[in-house]
Amino acid sequence: MATWKKLIVPLAVLPVLVLLAYGFKTDPRQIPSPLVARPAPPFAMSIFDGGRTSLEQLRGRPVVLNFWASWCFPACYEEAPALEAAWQAYRDRGVMVLGVDIQDRETEAKAFIERFKLSFPNGPDPQGKLSIDYGVYGVPETFFIGKDGTIHYKHVGALSEKVLRAKIEEML
Amino acid sequence: MRRVIAPLLILCVVWQWSPSPAIAMTIEEQTHGLAAELRCPVCQNLSVDDSPSEMANQMREVVREKLKDGESPEQIRAYFVSRYGEWILLAPKRQGFNWVAWLLPFGAILGGLGVIGLVVRRAIVRGRAPREEELHPLDPRYAGRLEAELKEWGR
Numbered sequence: 001m002a003t004w005k006k007l008i009v010p011l012a013v014l015p016v017l018v019l020l021a022y023g024f025k026t027d028p029r030q031i032p033s034p035l036v037a038r039p040a041p042p043f044a045m046s047i048f049d050g051g052r053t054s055l056e057q058l059r060g061r062p063v064v065l066n067f068w069a070s071w072c073f074p075a076c077y078e079e080a081p082a083l084e085a086a087w088q089a090y091r092d093r094g095v096m097v098l099g100v101d102i103q104d105r106e107t108e109a110k111a112f113i114e115r116f117k118l119s120f121p122n123g124p125d126p127q128g129k130l131s132i133d134y135g136v137y138g139v140p141e142t143f144f145i146g147k148d149g150t151i152h153y154k155h156v157g158a159l160s161e162k163v164l165r166a167k168i169e170e171m172l
Numbered sequence: 173m174r175r176v177i178a179p180l181l182i183l184c185v186v187w188q189w190s191p192s193p194a195i196a197m198t199i200e201e202q203t204h205g206l207a208a209e210l211r212c213p214v215c216q217n218l219s220v221d222d223s224p225s226e227m228a229n230q231m232r233e234v235v236r237e238k239l240k241d242g243e244s245p246e247q248i249r250a251y252f253v254s255r256y257g258e259w260i261l262l263a264p265k266r267q268g269f270n271w272v273a274w275l276l277p278f279g280a281i282l283g284g285l286g287v288i289g290l291v292v293r294r295a296i297v298r299g300r301a302p303r304e305e306e307l308h309p310l311d312p313r314y315a316g317r318l319e320a321e322l323k324e325w326g327r
Contacts (some may be wrong), residue, residue, distance in 0.1 A: 034257045041255075103226045128230030135255035137213040 033135055033154045040065075040145045041133040045100065047123045048110060053098065055149070062152075062171035063145040064097045064164070067131055069104045070112040072139040075158040079140055080116040082161040087120040090168055099123070102131045102139060146171045203236045206245055210235075210252055211262050219262055 035041070040063075044054035055063070066083055068076040087097040099122035101109040106124065113122055125131050134143060137156070144153040144167045153167050197205070207221035212228045220228045220235075231252075238248050252260045264270040310318075 032257060034254060103230075127233060128227065129234060131227075132231060132234050133255065135257075137256075 033151075035135060035143075035151045036154055038151060039149055040143065040151050043130050043133065045123045045125065045130060047121045048101075048106070048113065049121070053121060053123070055145070058096050058098075059149060060147055061094045061096050062147055062168060063143075064095065064168065065100065065134070065143040065145060066097065066159075067100045067102055067125075067134070067136050067139050067141045068112075069102055069139045070108040071104065076112075076140050077116075079158040079160075080112070080118060082159055082164055084116060084118055084120065085161055086164040086168060089165070090172075091120075093172060095168055095172070096120075100125050100130055102128060102136065144168070144171060199236060199239050202239050202245060203232060206235050206239075206248055207232050209249065209262055211260050213256065213260070 040055060042055050044052060044056075046052050064083070064086065066079075068080075070076070083097055083099070086095075091097075097120040099113075099118065099120060101112075101122060102125045104124070109122075109124065112118075134141075140158060142155045142159055143151055144155070146152045152171050155163065155167070204221055207228075208219045210220040210231065212218045212220050212223035212225060212231075214225050214227045215223045218228075220231045222228075235248055238251065239245075243251075249261070258265065264273050266274055
């Protein structure tokens with residue numbers, strides 16, 4: 001009986017400690033996507049400047065699919081110049097940078113594009129179908145889709161030029 | 173016998189909670205039901221049904237459209253899991269390691285009841301036991317002396 005009493009406290013505390021240790025080991029900012037390494041969901045979208053594009057049309061080209069919003073400050077504001085720089089650097093090598101504006105108003109979205117002089121195609125996702133199809137939690141989130149149409153990498157949060165270049169290079 | 177009945181009872185309760193077939197429910201009722209099972213990605217512990225956020229609104233619309241297109245609730249659940257992972261489900265699927273999450277509360281309740289039972293049983297046994305004065309009655313010599321001293325002190 002005495003041994004049982006001595007053991008009961010460690011036995012009760014140990015699982016809690018194991019659970020806490022596991023919790024400390026994981027990164028709360030990391031949001032794993034079940035879509036990584038799987039075929040990218042097909043989509044077709046309109047572009048603010050007119051015209052339409054689709055994943056089918058971009059087959060065979062690496063695609064950087066960026067979800068953003070004009071109200072997403074500061075993260076979307078921080079990464080916009082990096083995205084434009086990557087587009088300028090890699091467009092001749094077949095890379096496509098595509099912006100999807102979600103949960104936003106068109107006027108504000110166009111002002112954002114104008115502010116950062118974004119020259120890569122950007123379009124709205126008025127019903128949110130595209131963002132839900134990609135399992136988007138918030139903005140900004142970026143999907144790197146390889147030439148074969150599978151999702152190579154998903155980035156949550158503002159993209160730096162360094163990460164952008166590294167991930168694009170991996171897809172080329 | 174009790175060892176067999178307790179797990180069976182737990183299984184029955186868990187089984188009873190499994191979603192019933194959504195036959196004869198309107199699209200709107202099914203949408204509410206399914207949205208209540210999904211976690212709103214941009215909210216703190218709110219279901220898609222309860223959240224007023226735009227994303228939750230869009231997700232409800234996706235559920236509604238899929239139901240109208242003839243997809244079953246199971247197919248719609250599987251669609252959201254394929255996009256967001258199992259995290260999107262407010263209640264984990266009853267399979268594999270997830271059973272721990274389903275059964276642990278019942279285990280804890282049973283354990284707690286066991287501890288309460290032990291404490292009560294011990295208290296009852298203690299209550300039935302003869303009292304100290306019954307086991308060792310006071311020596312009559314000291315009893316007389318104590319009586320006399322108390323009387324003296326009381327004056």
